[in-house]
């Protein structure tokens with residue numbers, strides 16, 4: 001597994017584009033750096049290769065590389081950020097992808113699309129039309145971007161409407177674990193969304209409000225390892241019963257911008 005991360009050198013909260021962000025509650029820069037490094041080292045300790053994109057002054061949310069695009073094979077689908085505050089990041093992710101040998105692809109039309117933050121792959125779920133991706137829309141990505149992704153990649157895209165502005169990207173409230181199980185926060189979906197998820201997964205593990213606010217669904221899963229911000233003992237027990245090892249990394253300073261472990265990485269393969 002190979003991922004892309006961005007050092008938090010210019011990370012701060014200078015604007016408010018989601019309900020977690022408050023310009024008067026700035027993250028502690030030194031602590032954020034320590035937390036980011038701990039996350040980075042947890043990944044490398046698990047044998048995950050971490051590539052880095054140079055941070056850019058004035059683009060504080062660039063640390064959340066999950067929104068930089070969506071990678072499939074050699075293709076890097078570029079994002080179109082909804083908020084002006086993040087739009088400047090796109091050119092840097094594009095340049096990085098080109099330099100790194102990816103074929104960059106721009107979606108046609110002007111549909112907002114925030115990359116892997118809103119699109120989760122289920123490589124283990126097969127359908128007659130190939131791999132399945134679950135994609136969220138409403139607060140950031142637009143549903144019209146989903147069709148294009150489906151056509152471009154030749155995959156089935158299951159679209160789900162997000163229903164709570166606190167959980168504005170799909171990866172803040174939903175985390176596939178394996179072919180049978182996924183974590184999700186029920187408060188982030190409407191009844192139809194929950195039905196769609198339950199059609200895909202035999203076992204949907206509902207996390208509580210406290211775990212949701214601790215961004216426990218914003219986890220990185222690699223085989224039996226789950227890397228996440230600290231969660232409740234009950235959730236850890238549930239994961240353990242399913243055979244997963246949890247690796248907790250305190251990411252309080254990033255939650256101040258509405259992101260955590262999974263938002264801080266972009267999967268490159």
Ligand code: ARG
Nearest residue numbers: 018064066117169257259263
């Ligand atoms: N402050 C960032 C934003 O609002 C956080 C992004 C979190 N990323 C994610 N994949 N959930 O865009």
